[in-house]
Amino acid sequence: MSLNEIRDKMQKEISQSLLMLDNAIKTTKLPIVNEQKTNNPLWIDVREIDLRYQIPVKRIFKFFEGLREGKILATKCPKCGSIYFPPQDDCPKCKISNLEWIEMPKEGEIVAYTVVNVKPPSFSHYQDYIVGIARMSNGVNVLGWVRAKEVRVGMKVKLEVIERKPEGYLTYELVPVG
Numbered sequence: 001m002s003l004n005e006i007r008d009k010m011q012k013e014i015s016q017s018l019l020m021l022d023n024a025i026k027t028t029k030l031p032i033v034n035e036q037k038t039n040n041p042l043w044i045d046v047r048e049i050d051l052r053y054q055i056p057v058k059r060i061f062k063f064f065e066g067l068r069e070g071k072i073l074a075t076k077c078p079k080c081g082s083i084y085f086p087p088q089d090d091c092p093k094c095k096i097s098n099l100e101w102i103e104m105p106k107e108g109e110i111v112a113y114t115v116v117n118v119k120p121p122s123f124s125h126y127q128d129y130i131v132g133i134a135r136m137s138n139g140v141n142v143l144g145w146v147r148a149k150e151v152r153v154g155m156k157v158k159l160e161v162i163e164r165k166p167e168g169y170l171t172y173e174l175v176p177v178g
C-alpha cells in the first residue's frame with residue numbers, strides 16, 4: 001500500500017467512527033458508543049484533535065545528521081562519563097549541558113522484547129513487529145524495533161541505521177547477527 005492509500009484508509013475509518021458517534025448521540029443523547037470487541041460503553045470526545053508531535057531538536061541535531069552518514073550517535077557527559085541514548089544535551093546528575101558526542105557500538109544482546117500485534121491506529125499499516133531492548137557492548141540499553149521474525153533473550157544483534165518503509169525516513173533497528 002502506498003502512503004496515500006494508507007492515509008485514505010485511516011481517514012475512512014475515522015469518518016466511519018464519527019458517523020457512529022453522530023448516530024449514537026441522535027438516539028441516546030450521549031456521546032457513548034459500545035466498543036466493538038468487548039461491547040463495553042466507550043465515551044468519545046465530540047471534538048477532534050489532529051495530533052502530530054513536534055519536538056525541538058536543535059541541540060541534538062547531530063544525531064539526525066549522523067543517521068544520514070550511517071552513524072548512530074549518543075551523548076556522553078565529560079564530567080561523570082554517563083552515556084545518553086537516545087541522546088540528550090543535559091546531564092541531570094551533574095546539571096551541565098553541551099555534552100560530548102560519541103558513536104554507539106554496533107554489538108549488543110537482547111535482554112527483553114515484546115511482539116506487538118495489537119497496534120495503535122497510526123501503526124496499523126505495519127506488519128506485526130517486535131520491540132526489544134538490547135544491552136550494548138558499552139553497557140547502554142537501546143530500545144528499538146527488532147528486524148526479525150523471532151527473537152530470544154541472549155540473541156546477538158547489531159544496531160543499524162535503516163530506512164523505515166513506507167514512510168522512507170532513516171531510523172535505527174536491532175538486526176540479528178548471522
Ligand SMILES: [Zn+2]
Nearest residue numbers: 077080091094
Ligand atoms: Zn554527568
